[in-house]
Amino acid sequence: MQSRQTVHAVLLPLLSVLLLGVILAITELGEYTLTRPVAIAEHGAAIRGWEYVDGFPEKIAVFQTVFWEPRDTNSLRELIETTDLVHGKIVLEIGTGSGLVSLCCLRHGARRVVATDVNPNAVENARYNANMLDVASRLDVRLVSTNTPSAFEVLDPDEKFDVIVSNPPWENAQPRTIAEYALYDRDFELLRSILSGARSRLNPGGRLLLAYGCRDAIETLERLATVYELRVERHDRRSLHDLPEVFIPGMLLEIVPQVGRF
Numbered sequence: 001m002q003s004r005q006t007v008h009a010v011l012l013p014l015l016s017v018l019l020l021g022v023i024l025a026i027t028e029l030g031e032y033t034l035t036r037p038v039a040i041a042e043h044g045a046a047i048r049g050w051e052y053v054d055g056f057p058e059k060i061a062v063f064q065t066v067f068w069e070p071r072d073t074n075s076l077r078e079l080i081e082t083t084d085l086v087h088g089k090i091v092l093e094i095g096t097g098s099g100l101v102s103l104c105c106l107r108h109g110a111r112r113v114v115a116t117d118v119n120p121n122a123v124e125n126a127r128y129n130a131n132m133l134d135v136a137s138r139l140d141v142r143l144v145s146t147n148t149p150s151a152f153e154v155l156d157p158d159e160k161f162d163v164i165v166s167n168p169p170w171e172n173a174q175p176r177t178i179a180e181y182a183l184y185d186r187d188f189e190l191l192r193s194i195l196s197g198a199r200s201r202l203n204p205g206g207r208l209l210l211a212y213g214c215r216d217a218i219e220t221l222e223r224l225a226t227v228y229e230l231r232v233e234r235h236d237r238r239s240l241h242d243l244p245e246v247f248i249p250g251m252l253l254e255i256v257p258q259v260g261r262f
């Protein structure tokens with residue numbers, strides 16, 4: 001009798017706790033509930049998932065409707081991580097999504113980053129990840145209106161940068177949902193606005209780097225660049241002609257003036 005009471009009073013609660021521990025350890029639930037903040041952001045957008053990326057100390061959050069394909073920017077992030085490209089610099093990222101590239105800049109010495117996006121969830125997502133990685137004080141994320149979506153719309157008139165980076169939407173089509181703004185740039189309007197404004201938005205010696213994995217977009221970029229007396233340097237060993245129309249990882253492309261430097 002005595003021993004049965006002992007089992008009920010001591011062993012059963014102990015076993016329950018152990019069982020719960022095992023369940024939490026072998027399911028993602030444990031990660032979400034024990035080590036992560038509440039999975040609902042302030043504005044109500046649910047976090048879609050947690051993703052691990054090389055070079056980051058912990059998984060980063062990806063909100064619903066926000067773009068996620070880190071291979072697009074493998075070579076851009078490698079350049080940021082292995083050179084002094086952004087060290088001590090003021091950076092603009094156009095179309096930040098989860099904030100991945102901006103966070104990479106901040107973790108590799110950028111003094112300050114301004115990041116933009118048309119997707120309100122992306123704006124919250126980038127801020128959320130910046131808070132989690134403790135770099136939020138150097139990141140300024142701004143929402144671009146889909147009514148006035150050109151590249152530099154949300155900047156102050158005299159705001160300039162040392163480095164501008166972007167993994168813009170790659171394909172020429174009309175986005176129908178906010179999520180599709182990550183994929184489609186109708187008539188390459190965003191790209192045109194990046195090229196037309198780059199000179200006035202870069203400090204002397206500034207750099208403009210884009211990640212693209214679409215042949216049409218890269219050929220359009222190379223054609224349009226000449227209109228603005230710019231040219232494109234491909235930082236990639238692959239030949240465009242050997243690649244499918246849309247490919248991953250994306251190509252790292254640097255836009256430079258035809259003559260001299262920015």
Ligand SMILES: C[S@@+](CC[C@H](N)C(=O)[O-])C[C@H]1O[C@@H](n2cnc3c(N)ncnc32)[C@H](O)[C@@H]1O
Binds near residue numbers: 149
């Ligand atoms: C291909 S995704 C890249 C996201 C992120 N930089 C990354 O590499 O994971 C393109 C992003 O640009 C945003 N975007 C589309 N049009 C935009 C515009 N006119 N201004 C700012 N952001 C825009 C999309 O919402 C999307 O987040």
